[in-house]
Structures are given as structure tokens and as C-alpha cells.
Amino acid sequence: MLSMAKKKLEADTKDAARDTALLHSMLLQRRFEERTAEAYALGKIGGFCHLYIGQEAVSTGTLSMLRPDDYVITTYRDHGQAIARGMTPRAVMAELFGRQDGCVRGKGGSMHMFDANTNFLGGHGIVGGHVPLATGVGFAIKYRGGDQCIVCFMGESVVNTGAFHEALNMAALWKLPCVFIIENNRYGMGTSLERASAIHDIYERGAAYNMARQQCDGQDVFAVRAAVGEAVERARKEQHPTLLEIRTYRFMGHSMSDAVSGTYRTKAELEEYMKRDPITLLRQRMEANGTLTEEHLRAMDAEIKAVVQDAWDFADASPELPLEALYEDVYADTTT
Amino acid sequence: MPVITYRDALGAAIREEMQRDDRVFLMGEEVAVYQGAYKVSKGFLQEFGEMRVVDTPITELGFAGVGVGAAMVGLRPVIEFMTWNFALLAIDQVVNAAAKMLYMSGGQFKIPIVFRGPNGAALQLSAQHSQAWESWLAHIPGLKVIAPGTPYDAKGLLKSAIRDDNPVCFLEGEMLYNTKGEVPDEDYTIPIGKADLKREGDHCSIITHGKMVLVAMQAADQLAKEGIRLDVVDLRTIRPMDVEAITASVHKTNRAVVLEEGWEVCGVGAQVVDYIQRDCFDSLDAPVLRVHQADVPMPYAKGLERAAKPDLPKTIAAVRKVMYLD
Numbered sequence: 167m168l169s170m171a172k173k174k175l176e177a178d179t180k181d182a183a184r185d186t187a188l189l190h191s192m193l194l195q196r197r198f199e200e201r202t203a204e205a206y207a208l209g210k211i212g213g214f215c216h217l218y219i220g221q222e223a224v225s226t227g228t229l230s231m232l233r234p235d236d237y238v239i240t241t242y243r244d245h246g247q248a249i250a251r252g253m254t255p256r257a258v259m260a261e262l263f264g265r266q267d268g269c270v271r272g273k274g275g276s277m278h279m280f281d282a283n284t285n286f287l288g289g290h291g292i293v294g295g296h297v298p299l300a301t302g303v304g305f306a307i308k309y310r311g312g313d314q315c316i317v318c319f320m321g322e323s324v325v326n327t328g329a330f331h332e333a334l335n336m337a338a339l340w341k342l343p344c345v346f347i348i349e350n351n352r353y354g355m356g357t358s359l360e361r362a363s364a365i366h367d368i369y370e371r372g373a374a375y376n377m378a379r380q381q382c383d384g385q386d387v388f389a390v391r392a393a394v395g396e397a398v399e400r401a402r403k404e405q406h407p408t409l410l411e412i413r414t415y416r417f418m419g420h421s422m423s424d425a426v427s428g429t430y431r432t433k434a435e436l437e438e439y440m441k442r443d444p445i446t447l448l449r450q451r452m453e454a455n456g457t458l459t460e461e462h463l464r465a466m467d468a469e470i471k472a473v474v475q476d477a478w479d480f481a482d483a484s485p486e487l488p489l490e491a492l493y494e495d496v497y498a499d500t501t502t
Numbered sequence: 503m504p505v506i507t508y509r510d511a512l513g514a515a516i517r518e519e520m521q522r523d524d525r526v527f528l529m530g531e532e533v534a535v536y537q538g539a540y541k542v543s544k545g546f547l548q549e550f551g552e553m554r555v556v557d558t559p560i561t562e563l564g565f566a567g568v569g570v571g572a573a574m575v576g577l578r579p580v581i582e583f584m585t586w587n588f589a590l591l592a593i594d595q596v597v598n599a600a601a602k603m604l605y606m607s608g609g610q611f612k613i614p615i616v617f618r619g620p621n622g623a624a625l626q627l628s629a630q631h632s633q634a635w636e637s638w639l640a641h642i643p644g645l646k647v648i649a650p651g652t653p654y655d656a657k658g659l660l661k662s663a664i665r666d667d668n669p670v671c672f673l674e675g676e677m678l679y680n681t682k683g684e685v686p687d688e689d690y691t692i693p694i695g696k697a698d699l700k701r702e703g704d705h706c707s708i709i710t711h712g713k714m715v716l717v718a719m720q721a722a723d724q725l726a727k728e729g730i731r732l733d734v735v736d737l738r739t740i741r742p743m744d745v746e747a748i749t750a751s752v753h754k755t756n757r758a759v760v761l762e763e764g765w766e767v768c769g770v771g772a773q774v775v776d777y778i779q780r781d782c783f784d785s786l787d788a789p790v791l792r793v794h795q796a797d798v799p800m801p802y803a804k805g806l807e808r809a810a811k812p813d814l815p816k817t818i819a820a821v822r823k824v825m826y827l828d
Contacts, residue, residue, distance in 0.1 A: 237575065270608030280607035287574055288607060292598050298564045299599060302571020302579075309527070309553055309577060329594075332564025339559070495609040496643050498667040502523065502578070502614065 177388040182457040188230060188387050189452065190466060192222035192445050195246040197467075197474045198255055199418075202245065202262060205478065206422045211262045214291075215276045218246030220417035223444035224349050225250040227390025228317060228412075231398050235312075237285045237303050239296050240319040242277035243349075244289030247319060252284045255477035265484035272487055273495070293354075294320070294327030297346070301333040304342030308405060315343040315401035317394075322411075323354025325368050334409065338375035343401035345394065346409045349384065351416045356430035369411035377409050384414030385442040415439040503686055509679040511653035512542045512618075515660035516580055518689060520550055523578060526664055529556040529565055530582030530619075539584045540620060540679050566592035566617065570599045573615040573669075580664060583619035586635045586673060592617075593638075600669035601644030614667045618660070621649065621673035622713055622763040623800055626807060632800035634764035636712070639671045640741040640773075646694055647740040649673040651715030653683035655738055658692030666694060675713035695739045697747035703731030706821050707751040709774050710761040711737040714812065718761055721817045732821065740770055748774060749781040756787040759820045761812060766794045788824040793817050 261268025300318030372379030
């Protein structure tokens with residue numbers, strides 16, 4: 167009940183600066199991903215490429231509740247979160263283009279965004295494999311006696327892996343400051359949650375570990391902020407982990423090689439979910455609150471489009487690493 | 503110089519490194535309250551407390567990943583697998599996380615971690631508990647792989663492994679824990695990637711590592727009685743491999759036998775033979791022979807197990823063959 171009260175409080179409070187920042191973050195991810203799709207079609211981006219469109223309230227809502235010294239780890243659907251965490255669109259786009267000014271110098275691509283400066287511990291490509299890493303970061307925080315937390319994003323298909331079970335059990339057993347966030351976008355590639363998991367309210371998996379757990383609406387950025395805020399506070403003050411199931415929907419295919427609809431989900435279903443576009447919902451709320459005008463929105467969008475165009479131009483101008491760099495960073499040449 | 507067991511040499515290495523650097527911790531199954539399945543961590547819990555000597559559930563994939571995560575943010579984990587056979591459950595964390603993180607992150611995230619535990623066959627433990635994994639691990643760029651055969655090497659190399667800023671797989675011979683040898687009390691390290699010439703001779707090289715070093719030394723002793731002088735090259739580190747030590751020996755002896763615990767196909771010996779054929783082609787007086795486990799899962803019955811394992815008679819037979827004595 168406490169969380170409900172907090173949630174209402176924030177959503178109903180007029181705070182133009184706060185809401186504008188949230189909208190800016192979400193719109194930046196949206197415009198960035200739209201251009202990413204375009205660059206992919208033009209062959210400027212290769213490999214696997216998973217877009218974040220439709221899920222922006224999850225990244226923005228979550229990461230807006232963190233401190234700079236907290237940690238973030240995620241999956242291969244990582245562009246939006248990287249940007250929402252504060253990595254520059256230039257560094258992310260240059261990485262997508264495979265260039266030396268990319269955040270990992272063109273050695274990772276779409277699925278492996280990392281940034282030590284923002285404690286962004288990477289996009290990881292093996293479903294479930296990064297969840298034990300998050301428990302390990304939680305262990306290190308406790309080991310050093312800090313009050314940071316680690317947020318671990320994952321898709322809903324992760325809950326069926328052994329790595330998820332092993333990692334959550336230890337996080338709860340050892341009382342570690344981990345916030346496990348399931349971005350339930352309904353489909354693990356083309357397999358619906360109902361066809362993959364024996365239970366459908368998957369936050370209830372937390373019961374198996376006696377872990378605090380909650381479900382929230384991932385299209386409403388304030389609902390995400392409220393749920394994450396509680397979990398972060400629990401991590402900082404009590405060093406207890408939380409399992410959050412944030413219900414969202416991806417508006418694009420699983421990856422660039424997947425049709426948006428028609429095989430495993432219908433166009434009608436997609437259109438139904440698109441009525442709850444997280445950006446539109448926030449915009450409408452701000453307009454109703456009087457904290458956003460059409461004019462402001464147009465100006466913000468123009469500014470963001472320019473930022474993304476700048477990222478594109480920057481990426482396009484950046485060279486690939488020289489071939490001598492092929493063998494760099496296989497091993498650290500240091501000892502302690 | 504004090505004579506101690508391989509087990510105590512390993513324990514001393516970890517203890518000294520934990521005293522030296524408070525970022526070093528030991529984690530695994532039964533390492534704390536039980537004091538180690540093989541008693542390597544005897545007394546550790548009392549000395550360092552439960553935050554630094556951490557018992558885990560039986561969850562290899564999970565705690566290997568916990569180690570990698572902790573290493574990403576600055577700790578220096580020593581992760582004990584009760585045996586490397588169980589580490590197969592954790593191989594995704596070793597290969598896809600630990601080994602690739604530095605490269606994949608464009609040099610931003612080092613993974614200073616040691617994965618260690620017993621490797622290779624013991625006695626009558628049958629198929630799932632009797633395997634030597636070094637060739638699997640050494641295949642992976644980003645990993646270092648060490649397999650010491652003596653207490654002295656075990657301590658010096660484990661200390662180097664803990665101080666190294668890369669993921670190191672440390673393979674201890676399951677049958678070596680009770681073996682004894684001279685080990686200094688004082689701090690010393692052995693460089694990773696350096697082989698050791700355990701016996702000098704000019705008739706034939708034996709290139710080996712880990713537990714098989716003992717077999718090679720027995721072969722050298724026995725053949726010495728017949729006037730055959732073996733050059734015993736103990737690789738100690740499988741990756742990076744000391745190619746120079748191998749080729750220097752073969753250039754000297756012109757004959758080589760490669761001895762290992764693991765299976766033949768794509769084994770460590772296959773790589774050693776490749777280095778030899780590339781660098782010593784004109785020096786060879788005979789084809790290089792390999793001694794290894796039979797190409798079968800390890801059987802339980804004593805006689806079958808003996809037949810499957812590389813051993814002293816098989817090694818001597820191989821040496822005699824490359825010397826055209828039989």
C-alpha cells in the first residue's frame with residue numbers, strides 16, 4: 167500500500183523539470199533506435215541487432231532512480247539502456263557501426279555495450295548468463311561495505327534458465343543489494359511466455375527464494391520509478407534483493423531479421439499494445455498537467471533528432487580499428 | 503628447505519595471497535566449514551572469516567558467475583571447483599564471460615579470477631569423475647591454463663595466478679595432493695608460461711605436464727639404468743605454452759614423446775606436436791609419439807582402468823619406439 171501511495175504522489179505531482187528529463191530520455195532512445203533500424207537497412211550496421219522501441223519507460227524509469235556509483239548490467243537488447251544510463255549516442259552509434267570510437271572500439275557491436283565510466287557492465291549475449299554476474303557485483307558491494315546497488319535487466323525468457331535460479335537463490339541467501347528486473351515483453355524471440363513458463367505471473371518466481379517481489383506496468387514511467395525506487399531503497403538500507411516484473415511490449419521484431427508481426431503475434435495484438443506507447447502516455451500526462459506544450463515537444467524532438475544525426479555523422483566518420491588492434495585486449499598485461 | 507605436501511603448498515599460496523591483498527577471497531563448495539573437500543583451505547574460515555571464505559550451494563554455474571561479477575568490479579576471487587568435472591556446468595561463465603570480457607568490453611573490464619580444483623583421473627571413480635580438461639580450456643583465447651606437477655610449482659604458480667589480472671584455470675592433480683616436495687617458506691612466484699626442464703638428457707625429450715610429470719621422472723630414472731638419458735620438459739603452463747622450451751629440447755635430442763592424461767583427439771599433445779613439426783622438422787630422427795588416455799570414457803574395473811590410463815610402461819614403450827630400440 168505504501169508503494170501505491172508513493173506512486174500516486176509522484177504521478178500527480180507537477181514537476182516540469184523531472185518530467186521533461188524523463189520524456190527527453192525516452193524520446194532520445196526512440197529516435198536513436200529508429201535511426202538504428204535505418205542504418206541497419208543501409209548495411210551500416212551488421213550482425214544481430216535488437217531494438218528497444220516500446221520499452222523505453224523501463225530503462226528510463228529504472229535508471230532515473232539510480233546513483234552514478236550504482237551498477238547496471240543487461241542483455242543484448244542494450245542500446246536504450248546504455249543511452250538512458252548516460253552513455254553518449256555517439257559512442258553507442260559508433261559501436262553499432264563497428265568503429266574505433268565506439269564504446270568498446272568496435273569489438274562488441276550491438277549486443278556488447280560496456281562503459282566503465284557509468285558503471286555499465288555490459289550487454290551480454292547468452293540468455294541468463296549475466297544474472298550470476300549481477301549477484302557477484304552485489305557480493306562485491308557487500309564485501310566492501312558499500313551502499314550501492316546493482317540493477318540487472320533481463321527478458322522474461324530468462325526465468326526458465328538455471329542461471330537465473332542459481333543467481334537469485336544466492337542473492338537472497340546472502341542478502342545482496344541486487345535489483346533483478348524482468349522486462350516482460352511477452353515473447354522470448356517467437357515463443358510467448360505462456361508457451362515457455364509454467365507460471366504466468368513470473369514475479370512469483372521470487373517466492374521460491376523468499377525474495378521481495380512485485381509486478382508493475384512498464385508503459386507507465388512513474389509506475390516503474392515507484393517500484394524501482396522501493397527496490398533500490400531495500401537494497402541500500404537492508405541489503406535485500408528484489409525481483410521486479412515490469413510488463414512491457416516490444417513494438418519491433420525480436421531482432422532486425424524478425425518480422426514485426428504475423429508469425430507468432432498478430433497485427434491486431436501489436437496495435438492494441440501500441441495504444442499504450444510509453445512516450446505518448448507520458449506526453450499526455452504532461453499535457454494534462456500543463457508541463458508540456460506542443461511547441462516544447464516540437465523543439466525537444468528537433469533537438470533530439472539533431473543529436474542522433476550528429477551521432478550518425480560521428481559514427482560514419484570514425485574509422486575501423488587498424489588491423490594491429492586485432493590482438494589487443496585478449497589478455498591484460500598486468501599483475502597485481 | 504621444508505618438505506610439505508602439494509595440498510599444503512596450495513593452501514599456503516592462497517593464505518599468503520589473502521594476507522597480502524584483502525580483495526582476494528575463496529569461494530566454492532565446502533571450502534569454509536568443511537575446510538575444503540581436499541582440505542586445501544584448512545583453518546581458512548577461522549583466520550579470514552565468512553565474508554572471505556565462502557561456502558556456496560551446489561551451483562557451479564552460479565558461483566562461477568558470481569566470481570566473474572565480483573572480479574568485474576575489482577575483487578580478486580579464487581573459485582574452487584570440487585573437481586573440474588563439475589566445472590562443465592559452469593563452462594559458460596568461464597568461456598563466455600571470464601575469457602571474453604576484456605576483449606568484448608574494448609579493454610575496459612579485466613577479470614582477475616582463478617578457477618581451481620582437482621583435474622584428471624584418481625582411482626576407480628569411473629567415467630564422470632575421471633577427466634583431464636586442459637585441452638578444452640587451453641583452446642580458449644583469454645584464458646590462461648596451468649597444471650603444476652610438484653608442490654614447489656603448485657605454490658609459486660598459484661601465487662602468480664592470483665596476482666595475474668586475467669582469468670586463470672588452475673588444474674591440480676587429483677592424485678597429487680598427498681605428494682611431497684621441498685617448498686620454501688618465503689614468498690616466491692613462478693612466471694606463468696615458463697616450462698621447467700625437470701631432468702636434463704640428450705637422447706629423447708618427454709614433454710608433459712601435471713600429474714604425468716611424475717611418470718616422466720620415473721621413466722627417466724628407469725631408462726637411465728639402461729644408459730638412456732631423457733630430457734623431461736614440464737610445461738607447467740598449457741596456455742600460454744612455452745614453445746621455446748619444447749623446441750630447444752627437441753633440437754637437442756632429435757626425438758620426442760608427448761605425455762598427457764587427457765584423450766588423444768585434439769589433445770594438448772596434438773598442439774605440442776604441431777609446434778615440433780613446424781620448428782624442428784629437420785632435427786627429428788623419428789616421428790613424435792604420444793602417450794595419453796585410451797579413447798574411451800574411463801571404466802571402473804581396476805584392470806580396465808589401468809588399461810585406459812597413460813602410465814610408466816606405456817611411456818617407456820613409447821620412448822624405446824622413438825629411439826628404435828624395439
